[in-house]
Amino acid sequence: MTQQIRLSLPQWAIDNVVLLNVRLNDRTLIRMILDTGAKYTVITPDVARRLGLDLQGARRVPVTTATQLEMAALTTVDQIDVQGLVLRDVETAVINLPTALGVEGLLGMSFLRKCRMLLDVPNRLFELETS
Amino acid sequence: MVTKVEELVKTIQRLSPSEKEYVIGSVLRFMQTESEIQSLADLKARYPGEWLAVIIPEGEDRYNPQRGCLVAHSPDKSSVWQRVADLPASEDVYLFFNGPVAAKGFGIIFHDTADTPVVTTVGD
Numbered sequence: 001m002t003q004q005i006r007l008s009l010p011q012w013a014i015d016n017v018v019l020l021n022v023r024l025n026d027r028t029l030i031r032m033i034l035d036t037g038a039k040y041t042v043i044t045p046d047v048a049r050r051l052g053l054d055l056q057g058a059r060r061v062p063v064t065t066a067t068q069l070e071m072a073a074l075t076t077v078d079q080i081d082v083q084g085l086v087l088r089d090v091e092t093a094v095i096n097l098p099t100a101l102g103v104e105g106l107l108g109m110s111f112l113r114k115c116r117m118l119l120d121v122p123n124r125l126f127e128l129e130t131s
Numbered sequence: 132m133v134t135k136v137e138e139l140v141k142t143i144q145r146l147s148p149s150e151k152e153y154v155i156g157s158v159l160r161f162m163q164t165e166s167e168i169q170s171l172a173d174l175k176a177r178y179p180g181e182w183l184a185v186i187i188p189e190g191e192d193r194y195n196p197q198r199g200c201l202v203a204h205s206p207d208k209s210s211v212w213q214r215v216a217d218l219p220a221s222e223d224v225y226l227f228f229n230g231p232v233a234a235k236g237f238g239i240i241f242h243d244t245a246d247t248p249v250v251t252t253v254g255d
Contacts, residue, residue: 016232021194021225023194026223027224028226029187029193029223029225030225030226030227031227031228046208046212049216050212084194099208102228103228104226
């Protein structure tokens with residue numbers, strides 16, 4: 001079934017980066033940066049704990065941040081909901097994000113690769129559709 | 132309105148003690164919850180530059196809530212998460228930073244060394 005959303009983004013959501021309010025597993029709402037440059041969708045360890053994800057046996061992937069090489073746990077989030085467009089079982093890396101970034105996650109390609117996307121920055125329009 | 136309130140009082144008076152306790156308790160809980168619900172615009176004005184966690188009340192917009200019950204606020208993100216960790220998993224929680232995101236001049240790079248390098252840069 002095709003899902004489609006069409007959003008008029010508020011100014012705060014499109015200043016330096018594109019920000020989206022994203023619901024995870026239907027009980028946690030966080031802000032994420034729309035990030036076509038990130039292979040994985042990313043959440044912080046705090047979010048992972050809130051979602052009750054068990055990272056003990058999770059596969060690890062090497063990720064280089066601005067300062068160091070880190071091993072990020074790779075897990076699966078049951079449900080990622082962008083304003084009503086819901087994808088299930090999304091591969092997600094768990095890594096600390098710098099507090100200065102001001103977000104708790106990146107909406108990366110492990111989510112976006114299943115979607116068609118239109119981003120019209122001057123008109124602050126964002127459309128997302130599952131293919 | 133007065134008539135309806137009087138009818139309600141009479142109805143409650145006819146209830147058994149345990150039923151009365153249940154009804155009055157429910158009303159008090161509802162009143163308490165309502166009094167704790169605040170406008171997010173007010174909270175944002177009161178706590179600039181801080182991390183905020185709020186419970187989204189039933190009936191509120193689930194993606195862009197305008198009102199919520201404040202759980203915690205602090206410039207220190209981890210202390211806010213500690214308070215959120217104490218909440219039941221069933222609570223609908225919104226956690227966000229009330230300030231500029233990805234300040235100018237700030238950059239972040241992710242490089243998946245096992246595959247093609249991927250780079251993200253934010254800010255100027």
